[in-house]
Amino acid sequence: MNDPDDISPIGSSFESFLEDEGILASVDEAAVKEVIAWQVAEAMKTLGLTKSAMAAAMQTSRTQVNRLLDPTNTSVALHTLYRAAEVLGKRLRIELVDVK
Secondary structure (H helix, E strand, C coil): CCHHHHHCCCCCHHHHHHHHHHCHHHHHHHHHHHHHHHHHHHHHHHCCCCCHHHHHCCCCCCHHHHHCCCCCCCCCHHHHHHHHHHHHCEECCCCCCCCC
């Protein structure tokens, strides 16, 4: 019988699969937006901010806050993210990293 510790991966990684399918970039984009939406929602809960209060503090509309909190909406402007971070007492950090 084979030792489970000696098992090596068969085939390519999930990331390679997504790349082969031509959807890696869109999956990465969706994942990043989902994390940001979750982080904003959690920070709002911690601070006791409603969507209306968040919108007022950001000097924007509640509709814009809804877009920010929608994990499927990847078309949120960078400026909106910065304003949200400021209201939440956070700092937005974005970086470019080398591709493997």
